[in-house]
Amino acid sequence: MKKYFLIAIVLIFGFCCNTVSLASDYYKSDYAVTVEKNYEKNEINLNTTPKNVNQVKSFSIKNNNFFSNFIRNISNPFVSGILLIISIVAIIIEIFLPTYGIAGIISIISIVLFFAGNFLYGDTDIIDLILFIIGCILIAIEILVPGFGIPGIAGIILIVLGVILSMSNLYVGLLSISIASIIGFLVLITIIRKGYKSKLFNRIVLDKEIKSYSSKDNRHLLGKKGLTITPLRPSGTIEIDNKKIDALTEGEFIDKGEKVEVVNIEGFKIFVRRYYD
Structure with missing residues (x-):
C-alpha cells in the first residue's frame, strides 16, 4: 500500500509543478486584455494589445474589488485542481463514513466553487455545466433504480467531460481529473481496507x-x-x-x-x- 501512496505523492508533486507554472502564465500573460467599465453609459470597452488575439485568455480588471479577486483566485488552475480533489475525496468519505452530511456539504461547496470560478472567469461554457449536471442526474437514477448500469456509466462519462472541458485548456483538465481520480481511488481503497462498508455501494455492487x-x-x-x-x-x-x-x-x-x-x-x-x- 505504501508504494501506491508514494506514486500519489510523485503525481501530486508533478501536478503542483505543472499547475504553478500554468498559473504563473495565467497571471503574467503578455497578451492580457484591459477591461474598462464605463458605469455611466453602461458600456464595456476592450483595449486589446495581444500578440495573438486567438490566445486571449487573461483579463486584467481595473475595478480590483474583493469579488473579482476571489473569482480570479478560484479560477486559478492550481486552486481549481485542489477544489476538484477536495470534492471527490469528500463525497467518498460521505458515502462510507458517518459524517452526518458534513463531508457531503464540503463536496458540494467545492464543486460549486470549481465551476463558479471557471464559469465567471470565462473558461467554462454553459454546455460544460449542463454536461456535469446531467451526469449527476444519471448517476442518481442508477443508484435509485438499479438496472443495466448504462445510466451510471453514461453519468460518469458526462461528469468527466464536463470537468475537463470547463478548465482553461485540455491539458489542465486531463491532468486535474487524473490526479483527483487517483487520489480518490487511494482514499477509497484505504477506507475499504479499514473495514468500512457503504449501503449505497453495496446496492450498486452486489455481494457475491x-x-x-x-x-x-x-x-x-x-x-x-x-x-x-x-x-x-x-x-x-x-x-x-x-x-x-x-x-x-x-x-x-x-x-x-x-x-x-x-x-x-x-x-x-x-x-x-x-x-x-
Missing part, C-alpha cells in the same frame, strides 16, 4: 453471495409472494424461496419485513407491490 436471476429466469417469479429484507425506497432487496432478489416498487415505499407480491417483470427489473393476506 446474493443470487441474482437473468431475464430469462424471471418470468416464473410473476405472482410469487416474498418478504422485504431491506426497505424498498423504491428499490431494495426481497426474499423469495430463500433467495435474495433485487426488486423495486411502482413508486410506493415499503418497510423492511413487509409481505410483497411480484406484479410485473420488465427485463431485469422485478416490480413488487405490498401484499395483504
